[in-house]
Amino acid sequence: MTDYAAATIARRTGPPAAWWGMLMLIASEGVLFAAFIGTFFYLRFNDPAWPPPGDPEPKVVVPLIMVAVLTTTSPLMHAAWRAVRDGRVASVRLFLVASLVVQSGYFAYEVHDFADQVHRTPISTDAYTSAHFVLLGADHGHVFVGILFNLWLLWKLARGITPYRANALQAIALYWHFVVILTWAVTGAVLSAAVG
Amino acid sequence: MVAGAERVERVELLEQMWEGRPGILGWFTTTDHKKIGLLYFWTTLVLFGAGGVEALLMRTQLAQPNLHVVSPSTYDELFTLHGMTMIFFFIIPMTTGAFGNYLLPLMIGARDMAFPRMNALSYWIFLGSAIFLYVSLALGVAPDAGWFDYVPLANHRFNPGRNIDFYCLAIIFNSIASTLTAAQFIVTIFKSRAPGMSFNRMPLFCFAFLAASAGLLFALPLLSADTIFLFLDRNVGTHFFDVAHGGSAFLWQHLFWMFGHPEVYILIVPAFGIATEIIPAFTQRRVTAFPLVAIAELLVVFIGFGVWAHHMYATGMPTITAVFFGAATAMVIIPSTIQVFAWCMTMVLGTAEFRTPLLFIAGFIFMFVMGGLTGIMFVAIPFDQTVTDTYFVIAHFHYIIFGAAVFPIFGGMYYWFPKVTGKLYFERPGQISFWVLFVGTNLLFFPMHIVGLLGMPRRNYTYPSDLGWSSYNLAETIGGYITAAGILLLIGNLFWSYFRGPDAGPDPWHGATLEWTTSSPPPPYNYAVIPKVSSAYANWDKADRAADREKLARGILVLQAGHQQVEVTPVDGTLDQIVEMPHESPWPPLLALSLLLVFSALVLGKFGLAGIFGIAAVLTLFGWHSREPQES
Amino acid sequence: MTPRTRHARLLPLVGLVAVLTGCNEEQSSLAPRSHAASDIASLFWWMMGVSWLGLGVVVCLMLLAWRRAHRRPGHEPKEGEQLAFRIVIGAGIVFPIVLIAALFVISDIFVIKTTQAPAKEATRLTVEVIGHQWWWEVRYPGTTAVTANEIHIPVRTPVRLEVRTADVIHSFWVPRLNRTIDTMPGRTNAIELYADAVGRYRGQCDEFCGLQHAHMGFYVFADPPATFRAWLANQERPARTSSGLAGRGRQVFMSASCETCHTIRGTQATSDVGPDLTHVASRTTLGALTVPNDRSHLARWITDSQALKPGNQMPDMQLPGSQVRALVAYLEGLR
Ligand code: HEA
């Protein structure tokens, strides 16, 4: 089956429909986040003090380090895709597990940090906290979905590579590239409140 | 006749491969785009009836001043539900879900959508969202703040009931379905065309659906964001729209109309697509200025993303902003005028045969120009600021929606009726139904211009008798009932024809596109051979059709070995690979059901319960993907 | 050329509508009584004339198609493509661009100026209007005058009108005088109010604002300047004292919880939930133009306003008939 998959991939010229489908999903999610980030700035320009007095300024250093860490999953997922293309089952699993570890670590920290922040300044404080937490929460949600994707992939790949699984991996790798970019954008927007 | 025997054998194999589960259960597990299209069709038709009954109730209430047919709060629910139903639960699912689903794969020579199960899922989710919305009516808490649902009226302080929670969630739920449809239309158009169908050989219908899908894909998330914010404001205590805590009431309007304006072009573009099919068939002429029309179909949606603030001229925005959006609105008119003249010139130069479908298209052009011209009047900002929120606007968009989006749907129903049922409709009653509808809608909507100018605001459950509005309103109401009679006549004619109509054969109109090359109704696999295509009017290319028959005899591109379809390169449509397609599946309705439970829990404010149902949904997804196409 | 003669010239074209609009024009944007509204109305007449022409062209093309179909059997798929392409370019691109550009320049560069709000302090009079669910509070800054639903302005005098909201979005609209302006939460919007002629102009809330959006009308009275000054001076005064039956009514008012919602200046009633009633008898209508202001309607309004205007924010007051009569006598005296 594994060779058959590799042969299929080698024969075709472009990405499979699954990849295109994922691209469409990403396009739509991208607009959703554009709306979230746009809202964040729209409210900011409505409100002279941002964050409003009383709300804590966002932390800068740790979030940046965390995104940088998450960024490593992008090459890892790409490596997994290349391995699947060449039919190297063991390396596929290795790369997937590696990125899953990074992703889960990131997610665990962020959820903890989120809970901590909400505990100190509830989401219902004002428009700033509303936009801030919805933005972050939506981003973390996307990381979580990606983790589910990867778990599912590992489970599927336990029984070898098929064209179907290879296509899925290619699509999910695309998803992770998107999540990484998204996380940068969201972090950038959130941190912008610390400057100016 | 060895070749003949082989041919029969191949077709039999195909039949075995693609045959769906019979009986009622088969409708639940089907992934056949034609069956899903029919499911969409019947569901949206019923919802159209609901929206229409709501409209007639409103019209009855407004027939005379100071009537008490419905209470003020019921009236508010009526126009809100009417607007939501007609837009989200009738036109979009009717055009994309029913027409697009049924016809798009046929027109591009595919055997199914690129993601057949996702297609089924989109239907079941759509059904779930419709049930969800109408449950709110049964519970007496239907949305009641208008279809654009302005805050703060829609926020918890002024609307503490569950009404607006139903609004938010129904819209989010429904937009999941539309997003799935849109995403896979685009992928299907990119990947599943018949080899040889490069973009410039794609029927205009497909361009229109590509444009509508792209519009949906990019516009819906803006509405989702907006409704998510509102739901959170109402239920979690955020302050997106709360001015007292740094929020903004403008934010709602901007996000809504950033979606809302593209949305109205999403409503109309499929109608353009239908028109560009019917006109060539009944004039036996290729559409003139083909590339211009194709570009115009895409452009109208694209520019449509930049004009949203023309719905907000009265909010007191800076003049310079208003003028900017006025200029953008002026630009968006050009793609429409291009198309109107291209259609008219095709009709003039061809041999127009005014059978019922073409009559509806002629009516459509008339109504579209009427509605479009009032649209142009709104480019004059001071004029818009005067008639905004009056019946003049109601007249504008009913002309353009009923006349220009619904008439082609009716025309299309007649036009493709023989394809879908294998029967011909009765021509004379068909033409009568057109004239009844034409007279009815004009009587219904034309006086609205006048009462609007005479100062009648919209969303008024009643009006005083001394302002000279009464007789117009009575005329509108009568027109409303005539319209309803016309629709019943149309539906009755089609029912009657289904049982008593003469056989249609595969191609009664000598239509232009591929669907007319296959039998009526088409077999589950659509085409015995993946067709050869060398122009946008494939059915008129006799040589290609002969080549198809030849290929079937020789067994080329019949793909009878499995549940298979071709994939092509996105732009020039050269054959890329042959892929195995998923079979029927019980998972899509199950997933939709778990989502319905999630949304029901959410609307009750039971977030924990919603989480549990959410886990159920994820498990369903795992079940869904447990069997791969290649394995089965 | 005045707007009147202009649209008189278009009369043959627009016969249908013009004839039909001959009826009551109290709230008609086609019966303008200010320079701004006149500009808007003539803009409309011109646009409508050109629109009929545009529609005519398209209808003629379709009729042509119909005629030709009868004449010519058979077809030649490519014949005339060149011509068609040129017509599509000319009629579908060039011609509309020219036309719409002209419309844009006239309306959005020039006419828009005449409908613009005057700058702060640029007019001698400013009026503040505050939208409530479902009535209008009217204030005259710089004076103590407060009233509801009936705005008085001096004729042929530009007035700066500032609109705000106490709750949701409403929209201030007097079609015969000017365009619409929304009341946005947290913001003050402004517009010019100007009337050419003495008279009463009807307006109505133009943005859906809940149950009684349909009954949120108001009047603008354009008075001769002297009348206006007298009116304003009267509105500034606190309520007149009352005795006898009216005096009893006054006591009822203060004890029957009316004063928890209403203000009557000069008494201890100072709440601002409902309209200021200091000079309620000087108004011609009750409940934002829902019913005329006379004895029987006033009595009904007090005990039964939910039947007259279902869902409005004033509860039906359960009072014995004698108290209602006293209240009515009191309120009737508040001129
Ligand atoms: C199918 C839906 C549809 C379509 C296609 C359109 C098309 C257009 N609409 Fe419409 N519109 C709505 C649905 C639609 N609209 C709805 C639902 C609302 C109200 C929402 C609400 O408030 O509830 C609305 C409201 C609306 C407003 C806001 C009004 C207000 O609330 O104050 C404006 C303002 O600019 C506007 C403009 C236009 C314009 C310029 C076009 C143009 O695209 C029209 C272009 C078409 C033509 C121009 C026809 C071709 C004409 C010819 C070929 C004749 C010759 C040409 C010339 C003489 C130039 N529309």
Ligand code: HEA
């Ligand atoms: C697709 C869009 C669409 C369509 C088709 C219609 C169709 C109609 N509309 Fe509506 N309308 C809107 C979209 C649409 N409308 C929107 C968006 C609003 C704004 C809402 C808001 O302000 O929030 C609005 C508002 C609106 C108002 C203004 C309400 C107000 O502001 O107070 C009125 C009033 O007359 C009205 C009337 C009608 C009528 C009489 C029809 C008729 O043409 C309807 C005729 C249809 C039928 C009579 C149905 C018949 C069908 C069957 C019988 C099929 C049954 C078959 C089976 C069950 C198998 N509509």
Ligand code: CUA
């Ligand atoms: Cu106030 Cu409508």
Ligand SMILES: [Cu+2]
């Ligand atoms: Cu618009």
